[in-house]
Amino acid sequence: MPADNSLPIILTVVAAHFLALISPGPDFLLVVRSALRNTPRHALGVALGIALANGIYIALCILGVAAVLAHSLWLMTVLKIAGGLFLLYVAFHALRARRSDYAFISAPGAAHDATALQTAPSFTREFALGMLSGLSNPKNILFYLSLFSVVLTPQVGNGFRIGLGLWMTALVFLWDAAIILVLSQQRVRRAFGRLAFYLDKMAGALLGLMGAKLLHSVAHAQR
Template identity: 30%
Template sequence: MEYLPLFGSVLFIHLLAVMSPGPDFIMALRNSLTYSRKTGVYTAIGFGLGIGVHVFYCVFGLALIISTSQVAFNIIKFLGVAYLAYIGVVSVYSKTKDISAGNQAHKKDISALKAIKIGFLTNVLNPKATLFFLSLFTFVIGPNVPKSIAWVLGVMMMINTALWFSLVAIFFTQSRIRAIFNKYQKAFNIVFGVLLIAIAIKIVFT
């Protein structure tokens, strides 16, 4: 019972962070609209698994190394920049596909594993996520909280992330929204790509 206020605070802060626009949100939209609702949900699962990596290094003290080593953090930072820029360029130059409801069975989708991989790498290589979890575990959860409690919080954040972005995938793949995207798909792909490249550039100079 003594940790209930901590649970409430952490989950509320994390929910606000998850809901704020960023690489995960843009990637969730891109995969859901470009491919399918199922792919969007698998991408969301990848985001949740990525959260698990952040929780792991924070719980086991590797966060101290990352927070004190400029080299370690820069490696994560520039890997993330390269990955986001790559996905952005692919999105800009991608060919349009008919994703109307009547063509669902005929369009080319990506595998569940690939969708999970995209979500996982997008989250793990996002330096903003690294900074968020370093701050969360340092200043909100604190070093005196038992590891068992920290792990429970981590698992809950993983589930919250997967559920939220699954809802995003479900909402944005409604027939009307999908029809609009199908009509202006090339423009949307360019917008998604440019936003991902812009985020990558912003991270470089942050």
Template identity: 35%
Template sequence: MYWAEFLTVALIHLLAVASPGPDFAIVVRESVAYGRRAGIFTALGVGSGIFVHVAYSLLGIGLIVSQSIVLFNALKWAAAAYLLYIGIRALRAKASAPAGAEPGAGASGRTARAAFVTGFVTNGLNPKATLFFLSLFTVVIDPHTPLIVQAGYGIYLAAATALWFCLVSLLFSQARVRAGFARLGHWFDRLTGAVLVGLGVKLAFSEMR
């Protein structure tokens, strides 16, 4: 009965999650710098962050945030500050040690919890995701759709997001790929840091639509 609606949600989400953004940048950096284990836990953190957006969308809190410039700006500035923080840290990082032959080499410098929290916070604080999920749950999904079905959509969105970024992590944590980035030394960190800082600045000056 709800297959058409679900397929629409899945397609829109696929287009959104495949677009490069803070989540993609942070998963790539964690995977290259610390290895497959850290990258996967970062991806799981990003996927878990989806539950935050789903929860307030189902509760209607997202609508309140979208209608309040003060609340939206508070969320926006918190997210921008976090991106600037991790971006500046990346810009100041020294050249990392070359990646070893094993995909997980270097992962000892990053705990699973730290990687997970990084992914979770990056996604959970993203105000663009707030507006995306708000529009998804108010425009695309029929308000008369049972909450249990909408919650099922949310579980799918979180799982699909985690799976997508796990695949990204598997790609960028391969020994050959990591070795290629390692040859760039600190320039890769600087490039990633510049991207994150740029995203943070762009977010800080974005306006609610």
């Protein structure tokens, strides 16, 4: 594909993707919650899981499979139900958490404290949560499908498509990882240490509302 034609596509994707990344949603709230509750090493599991889930949907869009999936009413319904139940699950655990669960956040040397590392969720568990969050969010596949349907014309070569997909997947991880690393700084952790309990409750409530909204949309569509 000629370079002069690829520049508008790149700029369009960069702008649209960046706006989507900075818009608060279930994935963003999950990243913030994980960063406030866990050590950076464990929290990065969420970022990796979300990025991989986005990468799967991006690959499906590039291959043209996503268009078929998006037009499958039953599959989108299943995604909405799964997404709603998953968000309610995360919200439930956030709302029932105790103050003691956040004690290690503001404690000196918390990132290296053996007890904190033993009680904090594992990298694998956080990765699974991130993956489930990304895959069960129907807005992800619809966003990439609508974006690629505009920018990926028949004139766009396979090399450009693959490069674009890899770049977008990497950007998702880097953005979420940056949020985690900022919230993991000692000064930030000390500042948020006293508020983490309440912030997690707020995040849990918002996630619960999003989950309930998804399930309500399914119930409303069945009428």
